Amino acid sequence: MRILIVEDEVKMAGLLRRGLLEEGHAVDVATTGGEALVRAGSTEYDAILLDVMLPGGDGFQVCRQLRRQGVWSPVLMLTARDGVEDRVAGLDTGADDYLTKPFSFAELLARLRALARRGAVERPALLEVGDLRLNPATRQVWRGDVEIQLSVKEFALLETFMRRPGQVLSRFDLLEHAWDYAYENRSNVIDVYVR
Numbered sequence: 244m245r246i247l248i249v250e251d252e253v254k255m256a257g258l259l260r261r262g263l264l265e266e267g268h269a270v271d272v273a274t275t276g277g278e279a280l281v282r283a284g285s286t287e288y289d290a291i292l293l294d295v296m297l298p299g300g301d302g303f304q305v306c307r308q309l310r311r312q313g314v315w316s317p318v319l320m321l322t323a324r325d326g327v328e329d330r331v332a333g334l335d336t337g338a339d340d341y342l343t344k345p346f347s348f349a350e351l352l353a354r355l356r357a358l359a360r361r362g363a364v365e366r367p368a369l370l371e372v373g374d375l376r377l378n379p380a381t382r383q384v385w386r387g388d389v390e391i392q393l394s395v396k397e398f399a400l401l402e403t404f405m406r407r408p409g410q411v412l413s414r415f416d417l418l419e420h421a422w423d424y425a426y427e428n429r430s431n432v433i434d435v436y437v438r
C-alpha cells in the first residue's frame with residue numbers, strides 16, 4: 244500500500260513510518276495540513292493516516308478539505324483525545340475510521356488493511372445533486388440557499404435518491420432503504436410519499 248502519514252510530531256511520524264516500511268508499505272509523511280492537501284492531490288494513496296492535532300488547522304478541517312478536493316482515499320484519524328465528540332466530528336467530516344492514541348501497531352495495521360479493501364470510492368459526507376444539498380449528519384436539506392423542512396420519511400426517501408443519482412429505483416429499492424420490515428407492503432405508501 245502507498246500510505247500518507249499526516250502528523251506534526253516528528254518522533255511519532257518517524258515511528259509510524261518505520262513500522263509501516265517494515266511491513267512492506269510505501270510511506271510519505273506530511274507535517275502540516277497544507278502539505279497533506281498538496282501530496283494527496285497529486286498521489287492516489289491507498290490510505291491516509293491523519294492526526295487530529297495539527298498546527299494551523301486541525302485534522303477535521305484537513306479531512307473536509309480533502310473530500311472537497313475530490314480525494315476519496317480512505318482516511319483513518321488518529322486522536323489523542325478520547326472524547327466521543329471528536330470521534331463523531333471526525334467521522335462526519337468524511338473520515339472512515341479512527342484510532343485513539345495510544346494504540347497498538349497491530350490494530351493500526353488491521354484497520355489500514357480493512358480500509359484499503361474499501362478503496363477510494365466516493366462517499367461524500369454532504370450529498371449534492373444539482374442545487375440540492377443534503378447533510379445526513381444534521382438531517383438538513385437545502386435547495387440553493389433555502390432550507391427545506393421534510394418529514395422523517397420524506398428525508399429518508401430523498402437521501403435514498405441522492406445517494407444514487409441518475410439511477411432508476413424500483414419500489415422495492417425504495418422500500419429496502421427507507422422502510423423496515425414492519426411496513427405493510429400492500430399499501431401505496433411509496434407512491435404517496437414520492438408524489
Ligand code: CA
Binds near residue numbers: 251294295297
Ligand atoms: Ca499531532
